Amino acid sequence: MANKSGGFSDAFARLHVSDKILDGHQVTSTIKSPTSANFRDVTQLFHQACQGLEVGQLVKDPNFTLFEAVGALEIMDPKMDSGLLKSGEEDTPAEIYQPSLPEEIIGIMDQLLSSEMSWHDGAALSQTVFTCLYIDNLLSMNPSTIEEAKFSLPPLESHQHGTPVYQLLHLILRAYCVGLIKCCDHVNRQILAEHTYEEEDFVTQTYNVSLLEFVSVPDVNKLLSSAIEYIDSALAPWPNNIKMALKARLAFRKLFLAELSRDVRDMVEKRSNWDGCITLLSTIGITRNLGKSVPSVFSIAVQRKLASTVPPRPIVQIPFEEAFTIVSRLCKDAKEILRILNYSGATNLMTFFLRFTARKPQPSTYVRSLLQTLFYGDHIALGRLQISDILLDDVKELCLPADDLFDPRNELSEMPSNTRYQIHQRMKWFVERAGNSYITLYRTICQNRSRLRRNLCHLIVDWDALQIECEEIDGELQQLIKEEPVLHNDNISYAFSLSSWVYHYKLRQMEWIIFLGFELEVYLPYEFAGMYWYLQYFLRTRLQHLERIRHFIHPSVASDSPLASTRSKEALASAQDVASAQATVNFTLLEAAALQELCSAMIYLYTALARLGLVKTPPQPYSTDALRYELRMKPFITIGCPDVISFEDFKSLVDNPDIETLEMLEMATENTKEGRKNFDLLSKMSAASSHAMLCEEGYRLNLREYLRSCIGAGVAIVVLIKAIKTNTLADMEIEIDQGSYHPWFPVPRISSKKRPPLPAVPPTIAR
Amino acid sequence: MDLSVAPSALLQAFIAKTLRVTTKDTRMFVGELKCTDRESNLILSQTHEYRLPKFKPEDVGRKLDLTSRFLGLVVVMGVDISKIELEESGGGIGFVGSSSVAGNSSLEATAMEA
Numbered sequence: 001m002a003n004k005s006g007g008f009s010d011a012f013a014r015l016h017v018s019d020k021i022l023d024g025h026q027v028t029s030t031i032k033s034p035t036s037a038n039f040r041d042v043t044q045l046f047h048q049a050c051q052g053l054e055v056g057q058l059v060k061d062p063n064f065t066l067f068e069a070v071g072a073l074e075i076m077d078p079k080m081d082s083g084l085l086k087s088g089e090e091d092t093p094a095e096i097y098q099p100s101l102p103e104e105i106i107g108i109m110d111q112l113l114s115s116e117m118s119w120h121d122g123a124a125l126s127q128t129v130f131t132c133l134y135i136d137n138l139l140s141m142n143p144s145t146i147e148e149a150k151f152s153l154p155p156l157e158s159h160q161h162g163t164p165v166y167q168l169l170h171l172i173l174r175a176y177c178v179g180l181i182k183c184c185d186h187v188n189r190q191i192l193a194e195h196t197y198e199e200e201d202f203v204t205q206t207y208n209v210s211l212l213e214f215v216s217v218p219d220v221n222k223l224l225s226s227a228i229e230y231i232d233s234a235l236a237p238w239p240n241n242i243k244m245a246l247k248a249r250l251a252f253r254k255l256f257l258a259e260l261s262r263d264v265r266d267m268v269e270k271r272s273n274w275d276g277c278i279t280l281l282s283t284i285g286i287t288r289n290l291g292k293s294v295p296s297v298f299s300i301a302v303q304r305k306l307a308s309t310v311p312p313r314p315i316v317q318i319p320f321e322e323a324f325t326i327v328s329r330l331c332k333d334a335k336e337i338l339r340i341l342n343y344s345g346a347t348n349l350m351t352f353f354l355r356f357t358a359r360k361p362q363p364s365t366y367v368r369s370l371l372q373t374l375f376y377g378d379h380i381a382l383g384r385l386q387i388s389d390i391l392l393d394d395v396k397e398l399c400l401p402a403d404d405l406f407d408p409r410n411e412l413s414e415m416p417s418n419t420r421y422q423i424h425q426r427m428k429w430f431v432e433r434a435g436n437s438y439i440t441l442y443r444t445i446c447q448n449r450s451r452l453r454r455n456l457c458h459l460i461v462d463w464d465a466l467q468i469e470c471e472e473i474d475g476e477l478q479q480l481i482k483e484e485p486v487l488h489n490d491n492i493s494y495a496f497s498l499s500s501w502v503y504h505y506k507l508r509q510m511e512w513i514i515f516l517g518f519e520l521e522v523y524l525p526y527e528f529a530g531m532y533w534y535l536q537y538f539l540r541t542r543l544q545h546l547e548r549i550r551h552f553i554h555p556s557v558a559s560d561s562p563l564a565s566t567r568s569k570e571a572l573a574s575a576q577d578v579a580s581a582q583a584t585v586n587f588t589l590l591e592a593a594a595l596q597e598l599c600s601a602m603i604y605l606y607t608a609l610a611r612l613g614l615v616k617t618p619p620q621p622y623s624t625d626a627l628r629y630e631l632r633m634k635p636f637i638t639i640g641c642p643d644v645i646s647f648e649d650f651k652s653l654v655d656n657p658d659i660e661t662l663e664m665l666e667m668a669t670e671n672t673k674e675g676r677k678n679f680d681l682l683s684k685m686s687a688a689s690s691h692a693m694l695c696e697e698g699y700r701l702n703l704r705e706y707l708r709s710c711i712g713a714g715v716a717i718v719v720l721i722k723a724i725k726t727n728t729l730a731d732m733e734i735e736i737d738q739g740s741y742h743p744w745f746p747v748p749r750i751s752s753k754k755r756p757p758l759p760a761v762p763p764t765i766a767r
Numbered sequence: 768m769d770l771s772v773a774p775s776a777l778l779q780a781f782i783a784k785t786l787r788v789t790t791k792d793t794r795m796f797v798g799e800l801k802c803t804d805r806e807s808n809l810i811l812s813q814t815h816e817y818r819l820p821k822f823k824p825e826d827v828g829r830k831l832d833l834t835s836r837f838l839g840l841v842v843v844m845g846v847d848i849s850k851i852e853l854e855e856s857g858g859g860i861g862f863v864g865s866s867s868v869a870g871n872s873s874l875e876a877t878a879m880e881a
Contacts, residue, residue, distance in 0.1 A: 038854070038855040039852035039853065041852050043848075043850050046781070046807065047845075049778050050774070050778065050804070050806070050807040051805065052774030052775075053774055053778070053804060053805040054805070056804075057775065057805060058803070058804050059781075059782065060803075060810075061782045061800075061801045061802065064801040064812075066802075069801075069802065069810055069840070071840055072840040072841055073838055073841045075842065075844070075847065076790060076792070083816055083818070083838075085792060208837070307836040307837040307838070309837075309839035
């Protein structure tokens, strides 16, 4: 015993371990200097010491919390340990099947495309592209040049060097794989360059495998070209349709890679060729049936080798048809977003962002990331502008402030006492302060819909602060330029152009938050009336504000302004500028009015449905209406204007207990009629006056959906009125239709209940 | 057991030291000990997994990388452990020329090359 204890203390004394140098590297696949470390077997000692512990006693690093331990991977647990071998499974990788038919190569290429698009669609590389044994084989040697990027497969009798069978694998499939990996490399770089949500939108994790980042695109191109040349040559003995299929796939890779690796400057100069990709894709689709799939070349076992701090995940490989749809849509969308490079005003640009990102299904993460780069990559807006150009255009298009604010001579003035200098300082502040918020707004619109809603809740707080700051600047500017006050609503007032513009955007964002709540199905049907009430409240506020903006377009300044003598002519707004700002305001008024009518109709309709018991409040054992109201109003509670109203007022305003149900439905009918009239007017307007030059199709589709909701609501109201009058309400049931109408205006479908099947014996006889 | 050093104090000396743990399926995990208990369950941080590649006749004489990958924070159950080793000198985590572990002279030679 004494001896043993001596052994312990002796061992303890010898436990001299120098301070450990933390290994900061994420992964090491090669072995480090072998002389630096020495390992001593302490198994016995360790186990004995452990057995001396009490049950439940832990020995731990004081800085280590058990909370962290929750994130640990459990070794030897099949669900957590990607390196675990199944019982009886050999660690030696199975021999990779070496195909000898061109049909098999086509099949593998198409399977790879499915894997690649599964990755684009949100799965990890470890579940998709990396599970292909050929990709694994190619990348496992960590190639840094195109020559090294090749398969290392055991030589086979059937695959003699230089034969067509050999070339199928070592030239054609290799070129395709290299091209595909390089495509993934560029997609990953693009997505990492902009703001997206890791794991939520896309998984950029590469498990420390280099996606041929050191191999140049021209080298990959050369390899793909030589593969195509080989197929074209007399050496390739395959039938023409096979040749065409192989060539289309290789050529697509080449073009796709060219597009994915293109920089913004190139795009500005209109060198993009997404159409070429789309054409080749159609050939791939036609020749799809020539391929023979080879499922054995994909294996989950590859995950054993990947540096991954997460548990193993299953293989994801969407069907070819789905992958084909995704890649086709990607090419079309990527082509479409290039339209924003034809800048035609800020309002048009905003409409494009709103309509493009609202599309169902939402454009892919890659495209939404690329859209952000086109908008403001490398701090250049649309590849050639400054953000101030777009920002000030946006202000002018809506509010058209006084000319003196934008006079280029302001900037030239260097005397701090000079009025022009002082104006310039304030405008510079505005461009910087509002510019940031403005860029963030565009970037936020590019996020996924749930994030958009969530982030807007934060943005409105910033825009609210911006509004207050701008009011102050507006006040200073109106004195500097000697703005003439104007009578508006019995008050003498000034334009407050900058803060008006900010307020308008803030109100729109507040509306979007609630609208997105409908789109994302956040609200339950019994809340619909209340949420539409808030929408119509925001819209009414915005309508009043727009009236005010219209009143103050291009405010006049005193004729004795000291700036009059030094005003530059090119800064003066023309009559056309004034007219176009008025037209913008009128259009925006019409749009807001149409929405407001539809919202009002919805309030009455859903309130009536609640009264009639067709929309029921579910039991809320742990909640109350007041608590829920508080929750819904949380994003708006800190906003200065418009105010959140008290729950009691809200309830009586929404419920309208003084109005008869039938009367309420008559009012709703009026609203749908008005709304419909407004939407009809909107659809008759040209793309230019609707500011939908960049996305006319999407804009018109959106209008048609509004109209459909309007008509649907009208129908529901008629059915309801009839049911009340004929006293058949008890037979009615409703179903909220989220799918076939505008996502912001789900419409109830009211129908009579399916009658139970007639009993076999008539009830009268039975009695 | 009359110990001049309490077991917990002895074990405490292992905390934050680099261990190489061999599991019963012959994999090795090299990481820094964060926590242990009566069952010798170990929590290791900054862990790398090493597995011995299987040799094929044609591989003899070729440079072979030991398959290693980074796993981060892991839990290894005491019952799965066949060997625990302590890293004694400073520097990186590495494979030492301990033939008892590598068990294959050609592997060692390649390790030296690397």
